Amino acid sequence: MKVFVVLVLAIASASAGLLPQAVPVHPRDSTAKPSINGRITNGKNAVADQFPYQVGLSFLGLKGSWWCGGSIIDNSWVLTAAHCTSGASYVTIYYGATVRTSPQYTQTVSSSNWIQHENYVSLTVRNDISLIKTPSVTFSASVNKIALPAIASRYSTYVGQTAVASGWGLTSDTASAVAKDLQYTDLTVIENSVCQKTFGSLVVTSRVICVATPKGTSTCQGDSGGPLALDSTLIGITSFGSPDGCEVGAPAAFTRVTSYLDWIKTNSGISA
Template identity: 75%
Template sequence: MKVFLILALAIASASAGILPVHPRDRVAAPSISGRITNGKNAVADQFPYQVGLSFSSSEGGWWCGGSIIAANWVVTAAHCTDGASSVTASFGATVRTSPKFSYTISSSDFIQHKNYLSLTVRNDISLIKTPSISFSAAVNKIALPAISSSYSTYVGQTAIASGWGLTSDSATAVAKNLQFADLTVISNAECKKSFSSLIVTSRVICVASSNAISTCQGDSGGPLALDGTLIGITSFGSPDGCEVGSPAAFTRVTSYLDWIKENSGVEA
């Protein structure tokens, strides 16, 4: 009965136009890679924790982002790993096609949250185990939030999203340079004005996307960072596009600190 209830609620939400779409799944443009809409060019070594993830499956491929959290672990979104057979992970790139090094990793080294539910974007988080990464100025880990910050909402604070997602809703070209954007965290109550409360749970963190600055297709799984700490993983946005001014939503990392520790041994 519970499953049918969730499905019914989700269908009702869809009819009201409030179901989200993952940046990976946008179909307004044929390319699945690109950059953050109306962002800024990153400089070399600015985001050493940023990883480029080129996923492959029997049905094709797609581009996502990720974050280094330890010398052999990357965290990304579950909707990125879902259905993939392998990934080529690129490290230390500012120019997307020129990483310092890359690894091809089988799906057997993916740990996707077992309770990930695409329909309501629940538990949109995965881990990827990598060969040992040598840290440098260009390649390094990002800190996880402290357990003591688990109840912080971050509302009103400015965080930084980065990635190679589309530059606009009509863009088709791949970006040459890594992009970033300063985004203000909003309350979940505010975010629920654009998305169903079935979707915007306490495990989601949202940002405003004023002036058409937002995450977009190709940014999925990438980082939302605050003061050098990973607070969000790019998850979903409005089905109406990246530039419409609706909030962008992220998996709230503080809600998954125990899960990350249990599955990887990594802790703040």
């Protein structure tokens, strides 16, 4: 994996609350050596077939390799974060894995097979979403899709509801061991106004969903692009967190899927 890519916000504004108290960083690894470390901090081990929609994504680009997560939304489509696909040439998709190194099978596709949001802006973490077109897969107990939110729910804030995040990100801020098992944790959705106190309103827009991270439980490096699910429905895509670490108690942020239902349908033909 790579170390966090620190996003330098160079947008000047005199309005209070626009600029962040903390610079948001993607949970994506940026070291020169390609490796895959850790898991969700202070999470639990998933059991076989618990998250059949979860995939692992091993990206390769000119600047090295990195690991992300993704969600199956159709036989031929995986949804992930734009900061995961950005700069990559190829991705190997790991399907049906609970033990990371033992997927049911893998597929490797090139960048010509994905659609990164045309208005993705890394500096302000805008439109952090990508679609990956894959060869068709056969669904099973280990490999299956997750539902997208219904159009009627696009105005739901989900505040106060508990959703589940999963992935193979770091187990702690000091972790160096390779993760063996898929991890998951329950996280409670918070008001965007609370999240804006940390990251500012230029970053935390209505198209972002934030969760609290009590007791050092959070998404971390390697979880980028992975799912935030509520009642077997995909409501978020792991996007960014605090530069101070995953266990410091700062909010974790996700791309709000309900804000991109039209974009997903236009580019893939998939709707709820």
